[in-house]
Amino acid sequence: MKFMLxxxxxxxxxxxxxxxxxxxxxxxxxxxxxxQTINETPGVSPGVRMGPPAAATTVRVANGTTMRTDGPFxxxxxxxxxxxxxxxxxxxxxxxxxxxxxxxxxxxxxEVRPVIEG
Numbered sequence: 001m002k003f004m005l006x007x008x009x010x011x012x013x014x015x016x017x018x019x020x021x022x023x024x025x026x027x028x029x030x031x032x033x034x035x036q037t038i039n040e041t042p043g044v045s046p047g048v049r050m051g052p053p054a055a056a057t058t059v060r061v062a063n064g065t066t067m068r069t070d071g072p073f074x075x076x077x078x079x080x081x082x083x084x085x086x087x088x089x090x091x092x093x094x095x096x097x098x099x100x101x102x103x104x105x106x107x108x109x110x111e112v113r114p115v116i117e118g
Contacts, residue, residue, distance in 0.1 A: 002087050002115040003094040009081035011107030014049075031102045038084070038100055047083035081108070085115065 013019035020028070039046040058069045081103065088094045091112070098110035
């Protein structure tokens with residue numbers, strides 16, 4: 001079964017930021033190491049890190065006219081900072097992997113969703 005793991009950053013420190021700079025070098029290496037391990041896990045299709053919500057452009061079409069708005073569609077507390085896909089045996093395996101994503105223990109959350117195929 002395939003799952004999408006959406007990484008909600010919450011208050012997770014991410015580079016470049018003062019919060020990230022406040023982490024020790026060991027903490028930074030641990031975060032990078034955790035992501036490397038996750039990306040090397042069999043069944044994981046690494047996603048990508050996303051820019052902040054302020055860098056988003058929202059597109060709507062009304063009456064045939066395309067409208068662009070700078071920024072996210074809605075005010076959200078926990079912006080999605082990235083994602084990955086995971087082919088797992090079951091939901092428990094996907095939850096186990098989600099718990100290893102640094103954001104899950106550093107102020108964020110991981111949303112696990114099954115992918116509907118076919």
